[in-house]
Amino acid sequence: MEKAxxxxxxxxxxxxxxxxxxxxxxxxxxxxIIIERAKKINxxxxxxxxxxKGDDFLCSYVKKKYKIKIFRGSFSKILRWHQCYKKYKIKxxxxxxxxxxxxxxxxxxNEINKKITHDVITYPRNIISGGQFFYIISYKxxxxxxxxxNKHKYNDTEIIDPFIKKAKLKKKTLFVKKIFKNKxxxxxxxxxxxxxxxxxxxxxxxxxxxNEKIVNFLIKNKKLAKINxxxxxxxxxxxxxxxxxxxx
Numbered sequence: 634m635e636k637a638x639x640x641x642x643x644x645x646x647x648x649x650x651x652x653x654x655x656x657x658x659x660x661x662x663x664x665x666i667i668i669e670r671a672k673k674i675n676x677x678x679x680x681x682x683x684x685x686k687g688d689d690f691l692c693s694y695v696k697k698k699y700k701i702k703i704f705r706g707s708f709s710k711i712l713r714w715h716q717c718y719k720k721y722k723i724k725x726x727x728x729x730x731x732x733x734x735x736x737x738x739x740x741x742x743n744e745i746n747k748k749i750t751h752d753v754i755t756y757p758r759n760i761i762s763g764g765q766f767f768y769i770i771s772y773k774x775x776x777x778x779x780x781x782x783n784k785h786k787y788n789d790t791e792i793i794d795p796f797i798k799k800a801k802l803k804k805k806t807l808f809v810k811k812i813f814k815n816k817x818x819x820x821x822x823x824x825x826x827x828x829x830x831x832x833x834x835x836x837x838x839x840x841x842x843x844n845e846k847i848v849n850f851l852i853k854n855k856k857l858a859k860i861n862x863x864x865x866x867x868x869x870x871x872x873x874x875x876x877x878x879x880x881x
Contacts, residue, residue, distance in 0.1 A: 642731030711790040715779040752802035763821030826861035
């Protein structure tokens, strides 16, 4: 397949255990919301998870409920991507994460149908955590990342941006509206407080909620946005710790 939407997810998680299969609203779990939003992009959907026993339930659940492909590969996210691309002969992958159930599918729709001339298309640095994180990566770009990981034997590839820089990928930074930048808002799913906020958002707006509508709502309701924004420093500090550990 030339293009695909790849959902990168695994069940074990330290800060919010089993977040990918947590129920968000009624019988909708995190993975349900991601898949339903992914359908809007109108590309083949692949769940890319690990071969670990901890991901057995996730695979079984998705297999019973959805007609999408399930790929089980390396614990390393980058190596898993490369294995997935290679198996399905993917030229360009739209990649979203299990951390981002309210990812902005409209950005992918706008970008994936354009001519792609870069190794990777990604987001600006000052973007809101969660809803706007964005990667389209070519097979060439994935291969460069894989070669870097194998050469230096990096084990932890959860944070991608430093590896993109170190591998010297030809990068395009996505244009996003001003409303998605420099706001004291986070709609990623990493801590219990994130879970609480996302449940409130989905209950109010539904699981296909428009991202601009969500952000406008949180701008006007600062008290609600404060439920989890204090976690942003913890999130950034954890990223810095991993980056320093691996020297990327």
